[in-house]
Amino acid sequence: MVNQIPHIIIGRLPLYLRALNRLQKDGYEYASSRELGKLLDLSAAQIRKDLSHFGELGKRGKGYEIEFLICKLNQILNTDNIWKMIVIGAGDLGSGLTRYKGFANRGFQVSAIFDIDPQKIGKKIGDLVVKDIRELEKFVKTNKIQIAVLAIPAKYAQDVIDDLVDTGITAILNYAPIYLKAPHGVQIEHIDPAVHLQKLSYFLK
Amino acid sequence: MVNQIPHIIIGRLPLYLRALNRLQKDGYEYASSRELGKLLDLSAAQIRKDLSHFGELGKRGKGYEIEFLICKLNQILNTDNIWKMIVIGAGDLGSGLTRYKGFANRGFQVSAIFDIDPQKIGKKIGDLVVKDIRELEKFVKTNKIQIAVLAIPAKYAQDVIDDLVDTGITAILNYAPIYLKAPHGVQIEHIDPAVHLQKLSYFLK
DNA sequence: TAGATTGTTAATCGATTAACAATC
């Protein structure tokens, strides 16, 4: 296996995957670096360079076989089978993520949703029933969950992260608009709509 | 005014702002580049370099006055007053964003939510009532809206973008997991949880 | 074969860091 791929490249692989899925759905069988680049607003050279880190994945004269490349990228990203994950917080966002149909074909599945609010515990959301947060540890350990999605208010986020880390979770997708501390080895990705809006507003007026 | 600040720097300003707000709330008055760097996992030198693009914002020997810097960054990002925005799609995500209380103090306010589904039109969400998508153009023009948030399924996204662009919207925050075409001058930011999950999963196992 | 497109090298470009004089 190839070692030490720069993070910036890893960050682009999901984008390649998304574009390839789109092309496949549109009926294409091959995609050239030029076509992909156009779709993603990247240079063809960059796409070839990125992909070359993982072997010779293309066919000279033809481009990249879409099916094969999707498969390969999923292998690299470890999304070639389904990760079970849990959602913390059964508000609008947590509920939406739990009901969201778009995860399954990209390697993820919500297998439980938790809340602390007795009013929400027991409520049905999609195919799942909201569990009491006190069952968190047992559930994570029994089901060997590795990914958690945090959809709770900022003020509770650090406490919950600490609990999650204790249970053995090592990957967290955080929707709370706050910086969170976690020990080395625990990956956190942040999604904060206000950050994106602020970037947009810079270009306005 | 300073010209042509690299995008990569603009992208970090909202993060600085988030950290500064946090520090202010915790009672601090000054923050040094070293402290900020620690909080954000960036080097102190980088933070000083970034901020120096916008003038001499710090005090030698003391650091940056938090209140002043927050103010300044908001000026730079154009978030020193409230942008009115619209949400398209009254599903879980659109509803959640509409009800979300965290936008106001960061420069944004949802001023209408639209859907195409007669079942959803007229429904109350937070302080707003879901409007018919056919009222979109009139509303945007009357209220001089410049920012739209897209929270609809991927298959409708391009059509809606085209409509939005026609009404004069120039900034779009897109939650549909798909690449969207828009004319030069229309900024689109993408939020796709699966992309973040795929990055996380690369580091798992 | 001719045309197309990859994989890869070397050149370029831009971003980050180290270091330190300036100064609060």
Next chain:
DNA sequence: TAGATTGTTAATCGATTAACAATC
């Protein structure tokens, strides 16, 4: 003044691009 931290220059590092031989 002594200590601290900025703002900025120059050096370093890494990412992107241009170009082209290899090859389907």
